[in-house]
Amino acid sequence: MSALMFKQTALSAFVAVALAGCSLAPDYKRPDAPVSGNWPDQPKVQYGAYATPMSLGTQPAAAVAPQAGTPAADLGWRDFFRDPRLQRLIELALINNRDLRVAVQRVEEARAQYGVQRGAQWPSIGAGIQGQRQRLPENMRQPGAGSISSSYQAGIGLTTFEIDLFGRLRSLSEAAYQQYLSTEQAQKSTQITLIGAVAQSYFNLRAAQVQLELTQRTLASRQESYNLVKRRFDGGVASELDLNQSKSLLDTASADLAQLARAQAQAVNALVLLLGTPLPEDLPPPATFGRDQLLATVPAGLPSDLLERRPDILAAENNLKSANANIGAARAAFFPTISLTGLFGVASPSLDTLFKGGQGYWSFSPSITTPLFAGGSIREGLNLAKARDNIAVAQYEQTIQQAFREVSDALAGEATYGAQLDAQRALQDSSARTLELSNLRYTNGIDSYLQVQTAQVDFFNAQLALVQTGLAALINRVELYKALGGGWEETTKVQ
Numbered sequence: 266m267s268a269l270m271f272k273q274t275a276l277s278a279f280v281a282v283a284l285a286g287c288s289l290a291p292d293y294k295r296p297d298a299p300v301s302g303n304w305p306d307q308p309k310v311q312y313g314a315y316a317t318p319m320s321l322g323t324q325p326a327a328a329v330a331p332q333a334g335t336p337a338a339d340l341g342w343r344d345f346f347r348d349p350r351l352q353r354l355i356e357l358a359l360i361n362n363r364d365l366r367v368a369v370q371r372v373e374e375a376r377a378q379y380g381v382q383r384g385a386q387w388p389s390i391g392a393g394i395q396g397q398r399q400r401l402p403e404n405m406r407q408p409g410a411g412s413i414s415s416s417y418q419a420g421i422g423l424t425t426f427e428i429d430l431f432g433r434l435r436s437l438s439e440a441a442y443q444q445y446l447s448t449e450q451a452q453k454s455t456q457i458t459l460i461g462a463v464a465q466s467y468f469n470l471r472a473a474q475v476q477l478e479l480t481q482r483t484l485a486s487r488q489e490s491y492n493l494v495k496r497r498f499d500g501g502v503a504s505e506l507d508l509n510q511s512k513s514l515l516d517t518a519s520a521d522l523a524q525l526a527r528a529q530a531q532a533v534n535a536l537v538l539l540l541g542t543p544l545p546e547d548l549p550p551p552a553t554f555g556r557d558q559l560l561a562t563v564p565a566g567l568p569s570d571l572l573e574r575r576p577d578i579l580a581a582e583n584n585l586k587s588a589n590a591n592i593g594a595a596r597a598a599f600f601p602t603i604s605l606t607g608l609f610g611v612a613s614p615s616l617d618t619l620f621k622g623g624q625g626y627w628s629f630s631p632s633i634t635t636p637l638f639a640g641g642s643i644r645e646g647l648n649l650a651k652a653r654d655n656i657a658v659a660q661y662e663q664t665i666q667q668a669f670r671e672v673s674d675a676l677a678g679e680a681t682y683g684a685q686l687d688a689q690r691a692l693q694d695s696s697a698r699t700l701e702l703s704n705l706r707y708t709n710g711i712d713s714y715l716q717v718q719t720a721q722v723d724f725f726n727a728q729l730a731l732v733q734t735g736l737a738a739l740i741n742r743v744e745l746y747k748a749l750g751g752g753w754e755e756t757t758k759v760q
Contacts, residue, residue, distance in 0.1 A: 288432035290439070290593025293586055299662045300568050300669040307680035312687035319684065326673075329680045330565035330745070337563040337749030338574035341756035342460055345561050345746055349549035351467050354540060358463045359456065361541030368455040372448045378441055394419040418612045419620070428603040436593035443587035450580035457576065457752035463539050464743050470532035471554050472736040477525045479728050484518040487721065490704075491515050494714060507714035514721055521725075556682075556738045563746050565676060571668050574750035578668055581661040588654040595650040598643045599636065606630040668748065675745035682738035689731040696724040 304326035311320045337345075343352055359365065396417045429435055494511040497503035537543060552558050571578055611624040636643055703720040706712040746752065 288435055288593050289596035290432070290436050290590050293589050295572075295582065296585075296658055296662060298569065298572060298665050300665055302568060304565060304568065304676055305673055307676055310681050310684040312684045312691070314691065319688070324680070326565055326676050329676050331562060332564055332566070334562075334564045335757055336566055336570065336574065337746050337751035339754060339758040340561070340563060340746075340751050341754045341758075342752050343755055344757045345563070345751060346464060346559070347561065348467075348552040348559050350551040351464060351559070353545075353548055354467055354536070355460055355463050357540045357542055357545070358459055362459055362539060363541055365452075365455055365459055368448075368452040372445070372452050374448070378445070389424045392421045415614055416612065417615070419610050421609055425604050425606050428605065430603060431597040431600045433594050433597035433602075436590045436597065439590040440587040440594065443583045443590065447580045447583035447587065450576040450583060453576035453753045454580065457747055457750070459539065460752040461743050461747045463536070465740050466532060466536040466539055468559075468736055468739045468743075470529065470536055471551065472732050473525060473529040473532050475554055475732050476729055477522070477529055479725070479732070480518060480522045480525050483721075483725050483728075484515070484522055487511070487515045487518050490717070490721070493708075502710075503714070510714050510718045514718055517722075518725075554735070556735065556742060559739060560742045560746075563742075563749060563751060565672065565745075565749065568669055568672075571665065571672070571750065575668050575748075576750065576753065578661075578664050581657075581664040585654070585657040585661050588650070588657040592647070592650045592654055595643075595647040598646060601633050601635040604632045604634075606632075671744065671748035675741055675748050678738070678741035679745060682734070682741060685734055686731070686738060689727070689734050693724070693727040693731050696720070696727040700724045 306323045307326050307329050309320075309322040309324040309328075312318070313320060342355060346352055346355065394417070396415070398413065398415045400413045427434060491511040491514075494503050494507050498505065498508045533544070566574075572582075573579075607627070607629045609627045611620060612626045613621075613624045700717070700720040700723075703712065703717045707714055707717045
């Protein structure tokens with residue numbers, strides 16, 4: 266019993282020594298953000314109708330996006346995307362998308378790797394029993410010994426255990442832990458990207474559907490115009506030129522209809538790929554196609570908020586911390602390695618006496634290994650770790666700069682799309698009135714059909730442009746939501 270207590274005490278001492286080991290990793294300090302402390306000023310564009318068509322100036326970013334309210338990273342995607350159909354599609358994508366599945370398993374892979382590395386810091390204790398029988402030639406036997414000998418052992422052993430005096434194992438464990446955290450953030454980034462892609466594909470589909478409906482109405486209208494011109498031509502009132510111009514408009518609308526039908530089908534295919542499953546039949550009805558009807562507003566906050574909110578920035582910092590820890594492991598390679606091996610149990614030349622009294626034995630084998638010459642590999646290992654740390658710093662700073670640019674671009678969109686939409690609506694209205702007047706003048710024989718043709722083309726293009734601008738405004742707000750770290754939470758965090 267006293268031997269067992271001795272073993273437990275010795276093992277506890279070994280563990281204490283290991284845990285008390287120092288770390289040679291440099292003290293981590295977050296690099297300064299290589300961006301301004303505020304978002305850049307944004308354009309101030311306002312449509313003022315025909316008296317003062319447009320005014321252009323500048324305004325602070327705070328005037329573009331609300332500063333109060335729930336940060337984008339805490340705004341759940343169910344609250345940001347107001348369309349119940351889109352919410353259902355996002356839900357399906359999060360369940361079935363293969364890229365997200367891979368990202369989840371990458372997290373599990375990194376978690377397991379961290380567990381393996383962390384376990385290396387602790388002693389490995391095992392129990393076992395072994396037996397051996399051997400025959401020796403006569404000239405190798407002990408005097409009076411038989412030709413065949415036997416030996417049996419049973420016990421509990423401490424396999425080779427490295428005492429982490431210089432923090433090598435602890436540094437490797439920390440590096441693996443930071444890699445695990447990095448993969449967690451990468452999973453969040455993948456989810457954010459997926460949700461944004463689903464929303465964009467859905468809006469592309471909605472826009473294609475709206476444009477297809479416009480084209481169908483335009484085709485029907487141009488068919489009526491062609492029939493009118495054909496009757497006038499048959500009556501000798503319209504010229505063959507008028508008839509051919511009417512045919513051209515009808516053929517153009519037919520070609521546009523085929524093109525938009527293809528675009529709609531391709532938009533469905535893109536959406537199905539992101540969902541990872543066919544579109545269900547029981548989707549909720551869609552909301553009205555408009556930015557403020559489909560999406561909530563998000564506050565921009567400050568650039569410094571990105572450092573704690575964007576998963577890709579957090580992942581880059583985790584990679585930097587991992588590289589910093591690997592420097593500690595590389596430095597520890599210059600120092601001696603101390604290992605322990607121990608065994609406590611029973612031994613006997615015969616199996617029937619193995620567990621009888623007086624057969625106890627123990628062994629204790631400490632070892633120390635000091636590097637003397639390695640051809641410069643240890644020094645270069647440290648240089649490699651430092652180079653990778655410098656790379657990680659540059660990648661971290663680049664990630665911040667890219668995030669700053671993405672938010673700034675989205676803010677510029679928020680500042681200008683409203684005025685552009687106002688101007689596009691006015692253009693559509695004026696084009697519709699021009700078409701109406703052109704039809705009247707042609708019917709009354711004042712103008713040629715060329716004026717009607719031009720007015721029809723202008724009106725149709727104005728309608729399509731309004732839809733495209735609305736689509737761009739929708740996608741821009743989604744990009745702002747993503748750029749600010751939104752899309753990870755399903756429901757809004759309670760402030």
